[in-house]
Amino acid sequence: MRLISADFNAMTEAGHVRLTLPCSQEGIQRLELGAGDWAWLSDSELIVGAQLAIDDRYGLVGVPDWDTLVHLDDEDAEDIDHSRREIATLLTKVPHSDGDEPRVFQLLTVLEHVAPLRTDGPPVTLGFRRAVALRQMGKLRLALLEAEDARHERPGDPIVDFLYLDLLRLEDLPSAVAEAEAILESPTVPALVLSGCINILATQAEQTPDADFTSMAERVLGLCRRFDQAPDVDQVGNPLAALSYFNRGFVLLRAGQISKARQAFDRAVQIYPDGPMVDAVTGLQTYDRRAREVAQRVRTIAERWVPPMTVAA
């Protein structure tokens, strides 16, 4: 966790936390952070995500996102056994509910600071699961921060890589494209990661000018074939398998190959009939603004993907 010691007494008129204090500067220098970066601020009783910024009068400040405030000294920290039971229940709950994610984030943060959990099965980093919770809460930059840390802890873990890639796609598409291209140079990319790369390049394809679209479309469709042939393709699950067909459908639609596009959409719906915008997708005949809107909505499949996780209390 990228943590900076902060004094929440030292607040500017705008409600920002002054970070020029010695207790804050040590962490900022150690982590090589500057204006624009995100980090967690804590006084050991509170912790909150914040973006660093320059204030003309006060110098470096943190602009807190108070939605991510967690109390490290409340009843969750005092009754660890209860908190462990609650998080174990929430993390293994079926069906998953986005409404639980703020509580998941809160409990994971408290427990990490007070009494770290043991975890069984993938993924094993709590930072990763906190990234998932933050993503579901709409805190994408903080989610990306946690996912980056999880990647350092678990290099090459396909579940972590998928989450990281999709967050990067949402926050910084050019960087996501560069990252995907670098990953794809390897001859052995797990199907889950291929799914993330397809989603990135398909998103990029939508924004590609007509003159460059053909080569981009071939690139996406080639990746989809690689995905189909991946030895572990059966392990990605129906939603993400369907997403690869949705993505190839949108590319084919823009390429004017309507019949093939409809076949891809039909296959996607067959695999994942409960997916978003099913009726809208099957009715698409031309690649227009409506189709782009539908594509954007369909890609929330990736944004809503939550991996299984069990916790040993």
Add this chain to the structure above:
Amino acid sequence: MAGDERLADNALVVRCGSPPFRGRPLFTSCENHPDGVYGFSVQCAAGLTAARLATACRNKIVGVTTVARIRQMGFDVVPTTGEMWHATVVVPKDWSHAKAETLSQIFESVSNPTPRR
């Protein structure tokens, strides 16, 4: 400074967090405030209760003392720019860890009835 008036001795001083503030000790919470004084941040205003001053804090526990007690130790409290009733406990730049620790002991631990959300 935020105001030219001298704070009354009986004005209450609130520092967010649980005394003696182990998470960010007073010694490492000091810096030059843009108003031109060196010290650490608190909430202080004449006539306000501790509970009212504590509404500036998100912490569930706050430290409370008076301006008089701080002055008795040879330091001062002055209003400075910042959020709500921001003030600075002014200390010498060359003060010691020991003096900071002693100062932290005069803050009484009080539950914050309405932590800011």
